[in-house]
Amino acid sequence: DDILLRVENLKKYFKVKGTRGPGVQAVEDVSLFIRRGETLGLVGESGCGKTTLGRTILRLHEPTSGRITYGNEVIYERGMLDEKGVPTGKKTAVNMLPYRRKMQIIFQDPSASLDPRMTVGEIIGEAIDIHKLAKSKAERTEIIKDLLARVGLNTEHANRYPHEFSGGQQQRVGIARALAVKPEFIVCDEPISALDVSIQSQVVNMLEDMQEELGLTYLFIAHDLSVVRHISDRIGVMYLGSLVELGESYELNKNPLHPYTKTLLSAVPVPDPEVSKARQRIVLEGDIPSPMNPPTGCRFHTRCPYATDKCKEAVPEFKEHAPGHWAACHLLD
Numbered sequence: 001d002d003i004l005l006r007v008e009n010l011k012k013y014f015k016v017k018g019t020r021g022p023g024v025q026a027v028e029d030v031s032l033f034i035r036r037g038e039t040l041g042l043v044g045e046s047g048c049g050k051t052t053l054g055r056t057i058l059r060l061h062e063p064t065s066g067r068i069t070y071g072n073e074v075i076y077e078r079g080m081l082d083e084k085g086v087p088t089g090k091k092t093a094v095n096m097l098p099y100r101r102k103m104q105i106i107f108q109d110p111s112a113s114l115d116p117r118m119t120v121g122e123i124i125g126e127a128i129d130i131h132k133l134a135k136s137k138a139e140r141t142e143i144i145k146d147l148l149a150r151v152g153l154n155t156e157h158a159n160r161y162p163h164e165f166s167g168g169q170q171q172r173v174g175i176a177r178a179l180a181v182k183p184e185f186i187v188c189d190e191p192i193s194a195l196d197v198s199i200q201s202q203v204v205n206m207l208e209d210m211q212e213e214l215g216l217t218y219l220f221i222a223h224d225l226s227v228v229r230h231i232s233d234r235i236g237v238m239y240l241g242s243l244v245e246l247g248e249s250y251e252l253n254k255n256p257l258h259p260y261t262k263t264l265l266s267a268v269p270v271p272d273p274e275v276s277k278a279r280q281r282i283v284l285e286g287d288i289p290s291p292m293n294p295p296t297g298c299r300f301h302t303r304c305p306y307a308t309d310k311c312k313e314a315v316p317e318f319k320e321h322a323p324g325h326w327a328a329c330h331l332l333d
């Protein structure tokens with residue numbers, strides 16, 4: 001397999017001022033890989049750490065520990081944490097500038113991610129300039145024109161400001177900006193959740209076409225399984241900072257292993273009434289616990305209908321239970 005990106009035991013904790021302890025444990029020991037050219041969907045409720053994971057992979061947040069490998073190079077490595085929460089071992093953290101070109105992000109809220117004082121042409125041009133991708137002014141103008149055409153906008157749009165556009169058009173600008181540097185890998189961080197339902201599928205189709213044409217690799221983050229299951233080759237499910245299940249999209253939908261994934265799937269409407277009847281809606285009790293003080297053992301045990309005493313004590317191992325299908329649950333052992 002041609003693996004583009006590998007994440008091993010990645011943790012991201014945010015220190016909280018005036019408190020002791022590790023702080024917000026937003027990403028807890030996540031391991032996964034992404035194949036070149038695939039779309040890996042990542043789902044979970046808001047606050048489950050999926051956005052933090054996406055940003056930590058790009059090192060927009062500095063990881064707390066673990067290892068990230070891009071292609072053949074380790075771009076971040078820091079030993080595991082000891083009992084006091086202090087990372088052990090030597091730290092490797094490469095200069096990210098060359099990787100900023102290869103690894104891009106498309107944000108959830110296009111209006112907040114575009115500088116309101118810059119024209120669309122300046123926004124896209126800035127990315128071209130940082131990475132010195134145009135040899136002349138004429139070439140720069142040409143690249144901007146091509147990018148706008150690619151996302152369904154036209155040359156005149158280059159002189160307008162973000163507020164003059166609809167949400168869908170703003171997201172197209174965000175996509176053009178990400179594409180400007182000819183990336184290989186894009187974190188799509190809930191790119192359609194802020195958009196009208198009527199234009200969501202247009203943006204998704206555009207992302208899919210671009211992937212095919214340019215050979216892009218996506219990490220596609222969404223809170224809704226119904227969005228990612230159509231476009232993802234594989235899907236990862238996160239709960240309270242942990243990756244609880246990962247598998248081929250079809251397999252995970254047909255044969256979910258983890259109780260939390262079953263809950264998420266039970267909320268997705270099924271057109272076939274027979275299947276719909278068989279798949280009972282599971283509603284979880286209680287709120288998602290605070291990542292500052294996560295439950296011991298399996299982080300899902302406070303809400304899991306199958307929890308036993310063991311679940312309160314021991315962290316379930318993230319294991320491969322069928323070829324390419326991983327999950328972390330004691331029930332499966």
Ligand code: SF4
Nearest residue numbers: 298301304311329330
């Ligand atoms: Fe539920 Fe226990 Fe499995 Fe966690 S390990 S998902 S609490 S059964």
